[in-house]
Amino acid sequence: MKKPTRQEEKAIVEQWKRAGPELARFRRKELRESAYDWTRVDALLDIGDRFGQSRFPDGLVEMQRLFMKLARKQGLLPPATVAPRQKKAARPAKSRKHT
Numbered sequence: 164m165k166k167p168t169r170q171e172e173k174a175i176v177e178q179w180k181r182a183g184p185e186l187a188r189f190r191r192k193e194l195r196e197s198a199y200d201w202t203r204v205d206a207l208l209d210i211g212d213r214f215g216q217s218r219f220p221d222g223l224v225e226m227q228r229l230f231m232k233l234a235r236k237q238g239l240l241p242p243a244t245v246a247p248r249q250k251k252a253a254r255p256a257k258s259r260k261h262t
């Protein structure tokens with residue numbers, strides 16, 4: 164396959180700049196005018212269920228913690244009140260029996 168010249172590359176880019184929005188408009192029109200088919204929707208949901216990944220990554224809890232911290236810093240939430248830690252009751256020392 165022949166590599167396009169710089170001028171041909173520019174022409175291709177300009178062509179896609181004009182065609183892209185028109186193709187997107189056509190796609191939206193087709194989707195809007197198509198009849199609802201629950202079997203297709205069910206098939207797509209099944210594919211997503213089988214091969215999709217969870218949208219709740221492990222970092223979600225950390226992200227929420229940072230959002231709360233930022234909200235407090237901006238004055239949107241009252242300052243966090245942390246209860247003082249209670250000391251654990253002293254456990255009696257274990258006695259060792261020597262035999």
